[in-house]
Amino acid sequence: MSVIGIDFVSVTEAVDTSLPAGELVFQMIGAVAQFERSLISERVKSGLANARAKGKSLGRPALRKLTRREAAELRRQRRRHHVPFRELAEKFGVSVWMAHRLCVAHG
Numbered sequence: 001m002s003v004i005g006i007d008f009v010s011v012t013e014a015v016d017t018s019l020p021a022g023e024l025v026f027q028m029i030g031a032v033a034q035f036e037r038s039l040i041s042e043r044v045k046s047g048l049a050n051a052r053a054k055g056k057s058l059g060r061p062a063l064r065k066l067t068r069r070e071a072a073e074l075r076r077q078r079r080r081h082h083v084p085f086r087e088l089a090e091k092f093g094v095s096v097w098m099a100h101r102l103c104v105a106h107g
Contacts, residue, residue, distance in 0.1 A: 064093045071102050078103045 007018040008026060015029075016022035051058060066074065074092050077083045078099075083091075089099040 063095055066092060066094060074099060075103050075106055
């Protein structure tokens, strides 16, 4: 930032990058933050690898798949009774997006 003539001053942390000591503290805080971020990333990757090794499924749980009859009933309720997608999704155990997609795909 000092290259373009801007300095950082923090009253609560007593950091002023216009001074050499303040620039050093600012750089050290940045280095510690980057180190902490790297440690967190390592722990997350390790945890995911452990979970995979133990056969645990990762990610969002799959929603149920509708039978053709259920999908047709969902579309019928939307078309005839104008039931909101959110209500249809809850009733049939699918996402709002899936309820919408089922209706749009079949007119």
